[in-house]
Amino acid sequence: xxxxxxxxxxxxxxxxxxxxxxxxxxxxxxxxxxxxxxxxxxxxxxxxxxxxxxxxxxxxxxxxxxxxxxxxxxxxxxxxxxxxxxxxxxxxxxxxxxxxxxxxxxxxxxxxxxxxxxxxxxxxxxxxxxxxxxxxxxxxxxxxxxxxxxxxxxxxxxxxxxxxxxxxxxxxxxxxxxxxxxxxxxxxxxxxxxxxxxxxxxxxxxxxxxxxxxx
Amino acid sequence: xxxxxxxxxxxxxxxxxxxxxxxxxxxxxxxxxxxxxxxxxxxxxxxxxxxxxxxxxxxxxxxxxxxxxxxxxxxxxxxxxxxxxxxxxxxxxxxxxxxxxxxxxxxxxxxxxxxxxxxxxxxxxxxxxxxxxxxxxxxxxxxxxxxxxxxxxxxxxxxxxxxxxxxxxxxxxxxxxxxxxxxxxxxxxxxxxxxxxxxxxxxxxxxxxxxxxxxxxxxxxxxxxxxxxxxxxxxxxxxxxxxxx
Ligand SMILES: [Zn+2]
Ligand SMILES: [Zn+2]
Numbered sequence: 001x002x003x004x005x006x007x008x009x010x011x012x013x014x015x016x017x018x019x020x021x022x023x024x025x026x027x028x029x030x031x032x033x034x035x036x037x038x039x040x041x042x043x044x045x046x047x048x049x050x051x052x053x054x055x056x057x058x059x060x061x062x063x064x065x066x067x068x069x070x071x072x073x074x075x076x077x078x079x080x081x082x083x084x085x086x087x088x089x090x091x092x093x094x095x096x097x098x099x100x101x102x103x104x105x106x107x108x109x110x111x112x113x114x115x116x117x118x119x120x121x122x123x124x125x126x127x128x129x130x131x132x133x134x135x136x137x138x139x140x141x142x143x144x145x146x147x148x149x150x151x152x153x154x155x156x157x158x159x160x161x162x163x164x165x166x167x168x169x170x171x172x173x174x175x176x177x178x179x180x181x182x183x184x185x186x187x188x189x190x191x192x193x194x195x196x197x198x199x200x201x202x203x204x205x206x207x208x209x210x211x212x213x214x215x
Numbered sequence: 216x217x218x219x220x221x222x223x224x225x226x227x228x229x230x231x232x233x234x235x236x237x238x239x240x241x242x243x244x245x246x247x248x249x250x251x252x253x254x255x256x257x258x259x260x261x262x263x264x265x266x267x268x269x270x271x272x273x274x275x276x277x278x279x280x281x282x283x284x285x286x287x288x289x290x291x292x293x294x295x296x297x298x299x300x301x302x303x304x305x306x307x308x309x310x311x312x313x314x315x316x317x318x319x320x321x322x323x324x325x326x327x328x329x330x331x332x333x334x335x336x337x338x339x340x341x342x343x344x345x346x347x348x349x350x351x352x353x354x355x356x357x358x359x360x361x362x363x364x365x366x367x368x369x370x371x372x373x374x375x376x377x378x379x380x381x382x383x384x385x386x387x388x389x390x391x392x393x394x395x396x397x398x399x400x401x402x403x404x405x406x407x408x409x410x411x412x413x414x415x416x417x418x419x420x421x422x423x424x425x426x427x428x429x430x431x432x433x434x435x436x437x438x439x440x441x442x443x444x445x446x447x448x449x450x451x452x453x454x455x456x457x458x459x460x
Contacts, residue, residue: 004289005273007266012273013258014266017391018451021266021273022258030256036455037391041258092415100414103407138269138290149401152358156408157415159355162346163339164325164416166332171419175343180350187354190398202270202290 008203013041048197049123055195056119059188062181063116069178072158076171084178085109085154107153108182115151115189118144122196126204134205141198148193151186155179262452265294276448298446300453304374306444310437311367317430318360323413327420335427336360336405362400363438369393370441373454382454390454394447403435 007014013022013032017039024032024041032041045051070082083091085108092101118140125137158175165173265274265285269292276295279285285294321333336359343352369389376386409428416422 006271007273008271010273012261012264012266014268014271017394019265019268019447020451021261021264023261024258025256032256032258035257035260036451037387039391095418097414100411104411107407134270135290138292142269142292149398150404150407152401152404153408153411155351155355156359156405157412159339159343159351160322160334160409160412161415163334163342164323164332164412165419166334166342167325167327167330170328170330174346175348175351180348183351183354194398198269199267199271202272 006199006202008043008199013043015039015041016045044199044203045195045197048195048200049126051195052119052123052192055188055192056116056123059185059192060116062184062188063112066178066181066185069181070176071154071178071182072161072173073176074165074171074173082176085182088154104153104157107150111147111151112185112189115144115148115193119189119192119196122201126200134201137201138198141193141196141201145193148186148190151189152183155183155186262455265448267292267294295448296446298449299444300374300450301378303441303444304371304378306437306441307367307370307374310434310441311371313430313434313437314364314367317427317434320427320430321425322409322427322431323425324423325416325420326423333425335425358399358401359405362396363402363434365396366393366400367438367441373450377450377453382456387451387454390451400438402431402438406431406435 015034018037020036071085072083074081089101089105158179161173162175165171265276267287270290272289279297281297284296321335324331324333340352340356373386373389413422
């Protein structure tokens with residue numbers, strides 16, 4: 001790799017809010033803020049690893065009731081029915097619209113579980129990193145950031161169905177107790193991805209090649 | 216330190232230093248009252264360099280051809296693009312009008328056995344709230360109504376003021392607010408949710424799409440168009456020194 005210099009090595013700090021590169025003043029013990037947008041400045045997102053782990057574990061805990069409890073309860077003249085996320089996908093697949101089923105399966109099952117696994121992978125691999133994989137891991141992080149929001153899909157479907165199917169004495173749909181848990185999983189995984197700092201991947205890489213050079 | 220640098224953007228560097236001095240004077244005066252011993256210090260801005268958000272590599276900014284995107288030479292993440300702020304302003308106003316239509320009219324009506332029921336987005340949020348699903352109601356309200364509206368309204372004010380050549384501190388604070396709230400606006404996901412639920416219902420009842428359905432589709436495309444015409448780096452530069460005449 002040709003001479004790459006990071007902002008951190010030159011003592012410079014990038015504003016998290018507006019992206020401006022700044023030189024913090026030499027004075028010790030003062031709270032530094034961005035001259036352009038006035039956000040407080042940090043070289044790396046504060047407590048990135050601990051915060052990301054905490055949010056990730058909380059998301060894992062909520063993920064269990066989100067999948068086991070019904071996300072939607074429908075009632076009609078012919079009895080009532082409860083749907084979990086998985087049974088909703090199965091219903092779509094058996095009722096003929098399999099590409100829609102594939103879409104919902106991707107947004108509601110692959111994206112949240114994949115995001116939990118991939119965030120854990122990123123955090124664990126911070127400690128022992130193979131040099132070639134840093135670029136791939138950065139790309140993985142960007143993909144996570146992009147797809148995370150799409151798991152809100154099921155929340156919106158339940159909201160709309162509950163609003164539309166409100167015909168007294170014929171059919172009604174109500175959101176089930178699993179829905180708030182599922183919403184919680186989406187919010188927590190998004191927060192986890194936001195608190196993760198991808199620059200730590202590259203910081204560790206430099207540190208390790210330096211250590212390897214010394215031995 | 217930046218004075219040594221004789222790059223073409225020298226003028227904006229000097230401006231930023233003046234700006235930081237101005238801010239530091241004011242905030243230190245205020246902070247000594249509010250925060251006691253805690254002193255606030257402004258950092259010195261170096262707007263001629265870019266640090267990659269994904270890997271922190273420092274790079275000098277290069278002039279781009281129209282429609283071009285600068286990528287990080289180490290990790291490949293996008294650094295900045297070329298923007299068209301005047302086009303973004305026109306699109307923002309259009310999107311605001313479409314947003315009002317989309318939230319005022321029903322998304323769809325279902326008909327079965329001679330009875331029908333229509334649902335609008337604010338109505339759907341209200342029903343969630345009434346069903347004791349308060350957290351869910353707040354989540355849907357924030358992601359589909361509050362954040363998209365804030366985003367468009369603030370953008371209209373910011374782009375309007377900058378176009379008229381009035382960069383100011385409130386404009387910069389609004390810009391910071393937008394960059395924080397933007398990930399929580401999910402119009403495009405909501406649009407997909409509408410399609411999925413209508414297809415699900417098509418088996419059970421007759422579904423008539425409403426005005427808001429088309430408006431949401433238009434809003435989704437308009438929002439994408441607005442942001443594709445905005446480069447954050449350029450917008451921030453204009454918010455400090457004003458639009459080039
Ligand atoms: Zn800033
Ligand atoms: Zn990079």
